[in-house]
Amino acid sequence: WDVGMNDNNPNWQGDPHGVHVCGLAAASTDNLTGVAGVGFNCKFLPVKIANANGDLVAAYEGIVYAADHGCSIINCSWGGSGGGSFGQSVIDYATINKNALVVCAAGNDNVSTDHFPSAYNYAFSVASTTSTDNKSSFSNYGNSVDVCAPGSNVKSTYSGGTYVNNSGTSMASPVAAGGAALIKCMFPN
Secondary structure, three states, X not given: OEOXXXXXXXXXXXXXXXXXXXXXXXXXXXXXXXXXXXXXXXXXXXXXXXXXXXXXXXXXHHHHHHHXXXXXXXXXXXXXXXXXXXXXHHHHHHHHHOOOEEEEEOOOOOOOOOOEOOOOOOEXXXXXXXXXXXXXXXXXXXXXXXXEEEOOOEEEEEHHHEEEEEOOHHHHHHHHHHHHHHHHHHOOO
């Protein structure tokens, strides 16, 4: 669903960031094409949160939509400074009321300050690592980070049926979310 434009067409508009993110979590595997998503054979529900310009106008509404539609793992490859009670309430709703794991990008400012939604209570914050398992130079870090995942120069799906390398905690987050989905599939309880 496209909560950013309130229609059933979740195709990207304005910015193909989400195309890359989705591929990391859930690209088809064993098809001799492109890349393989981490969440092998897991169910996937794309929820678009941006308007036609690529502005994130319905980010928290996207979390609620995913939680209300049975998503066990919700990836949030977005965020910024300045949290608040509304955002915390949405994370609480998804995690406590709907038993979902909300996986969030830790941010790309190379600082240990809070980044939201990843710094909210119950959010699962993901920092980025390099191919040598070191912290990516851009990745946020600190007490609010729960786990690290590959996020530097990772190849994934992109617009026009192509594949490109991108870097960011936005890339690390769906890698961790795909891994969490595999765990949930193997151990549903």
